[in-house]
Amino acid sequence: MNENLPGWQRLTGILRDPREALTLSRGNIELWANLLIILCALVFMLLKGATFAVTLTTVFGIWAMLSISLNLVVGYTGLLSVGHIGFFGLGAYTVAILTSTTSYENLRTGEIPTFGWPFFAALPVAALVAGLVALLVGIAFNRFRDDIYVLVSFGFAIISFNVFLNLRVLTRGAFGIHDVARPQIGSWVFDTELELMLVSLVLLAIVIGISWFIVSSSFGRVLKAIREDEQVAEVFGYHVTHYKLAVWVISAMMTGLAGGMFSSWTTFIDPNSFILLESILLVSIVILGGLATIWGSLLGALAFVLLEEGMRFLPFLPQEYVGQARQVVLGVLLVVLMVFRPQGLVGRFKL
C-alpha cells in the first residue's frame, strides 16, 4: 500500500485492512484531518439546528470562494498576496452601490443617485470591476515577487480600505450602504436563508469549476513552474508576466463575485468588513488548508467557519470576548500547524 497517496485514496485501503488506519503515515493524517473537520461540521450543525446550519453553509460558501480564488495566486503561482480583501470589497461595493435603493443625503455633494439594479445584473459587473482594477494593479505588481510582493499587496489592501472609507460620493463612507438587494429571478426573491445558501453554493460551484479547469490544464502546470522558478519558465518559452497577470485577474474576478454575494447576504456593508486583518485571515485559511489544492482550501474554509461560529457557543466564554478569542485561537492553531505540518492539512507544498 502506497503510504503517500492523498487522503481519500487511503480510505479504500483502510476498509480492506482496518489495521492500516492506525499507522501514522502522511495519507492517514490527511484522512483523519479531513474526516475530523467534516464530522465536527456535521455534529455542530445537527446540534444547533437547521437554520443555523444553513447560515453556516452560506458563510462557508463565501469563505471557500475567497480561499480558492486566493489559492490560485498564492498556492499555484507563488505570489503571496495579502491584498485580496481589496477585490472582495470592490465586488461587495459594486453590488451594493448598483442595487441599493436607499437614497443618501451628503452634506457636500447633495443627494447621491441610486441605481436599483437587480442583483444578478450587478454581480457580473462586480466581477468585471474587480478584474479591471486587478489588471491595472497587476501590471504594476508584475515586476515584484516574494517578500516585496507581500508588501505591495499590503499597500493595495490599505489603499482600497481608505478608498471605501473616504470616497463618500460612491461608498457613503463610514455610514455604509443599506438595503443591498437580495438575489432575484423574475418574481422569485431569494430572501430566506435557505435560498441564499443555494445562491452561495451555486457561486461556489462556479468558482470551483473555473479553478479546477485552470489548474488541471497545461496553463495550471505552467503556473506551478512559475512558482518554482520564474526565470527558468521564461527560458522555456513562457511569457511569464502574461501568465501571472492572467491568473491574478481571474482570481480577483472570482473574489469580486464572493464580495457581491457577501454584500447581498448581509444587505449592509461598511468599510470595516474590508480591513487588512480579514485578508490575513484569508491567507491563513489558504495555508492552513494547504497550498495548491482546491480541496484543501475548501477544508480550510470549513475549519475556519466552524472555529469562528463555534466559539460563539462556548459556555465559559463571555460574548464580548468571542471576537478576540477567535483570533487568538486561530493564531495558535496556525503556529502549531506550521511547526508540525508546514504544508497545511492536505497540501504537498511549502511557500
Next chain:
Amino acid sequence: MSNNASQNDYYILETLDISKHFGGVSAVDGLSISIPRRGVTSIVGPNGSGKSTLINLLSGTLPLDDGIVVIDGQRLRTIHAYETPDHSITRTFQEVRLFDQISVLDNILVVLTTRKFWSAVFERTSRQHRARAQEILEQVGMWEKKDSLAMDLSYGQRKLLEIGRAMALNVNIYLLDEPFAGLFPQMLERVKVLLKDLRDQGRTIIFVSHNMEIVREMADHLIVLDGGKLLLAGEVEDVLNQPEVISAYLGT
C-alpha cells in the same frame, strides 16, 4: 555583414563585440566568437573568465550591454529569454534549476505543452505528450522516478533530469553550463551518451567544462576565454597544442 553566404551557413551562432558589465567589472568584454553548425563546441577558461556570463547572455537570461548576437543568420541586439525556443536555443544551468516542487513527469511535460496563452487553458495532457515524456525520461533513466518531486532526487539525477528537460524542447542549439560537474563516473558516462546522441542527430552543443579530459573526448571545437576576452578558438587538438594555453591553464 562581411561574412559571405558559405561562412554564414557554416556558423550557427556568432557574437559580434558583445559586452556585459557588473558594476565596474567586465564579465564579458567585447567578445566576438563564432560557433560552427553541428558538432560539439566547448568553452573553457579559468574561473571568472566569463563562460557562464556568455551562456547567460546567449540564452537571454541576462540582457546584453552591447554588441550583436547572430543566431542562424538573424542579427539580434536583445534576446528575450522567452524567445529563445523560437531561436531554437535552450540551456541548462551551472547550479541545477529544476521546478523543484512538481513531479519529475511534470518537469518534462511543462516543456512539451503549448506556448499559446489561451490554448493552454483548454489543453489537457495528451497521449502524445505522455509518450514523448516517457521517451525522454527513459532516455535519462528516470521513468521509475516519474512521480517523485524533483526536489527529492539526488544531485546526479537532478543533473540528468535537467538535461532531459532541455532535450524535451527539441531545438538546434544546446547551451550546457558545466553538464559534467560533480557527477559520479556512471552518471558521467550517461551524460556523455546523451550528448553524443544529440550530436549525432545533427544538433549543435555548446558546453562549459573544467575537465580537460572530457573536453578532449567530447568536443570538436574549443573556445578559450580569459578575463571576458577571447584567447583562442579552433579545433580542439590545434588549440590544446598552443603553448600559451598549455602554460596558462593546462600546465599540469
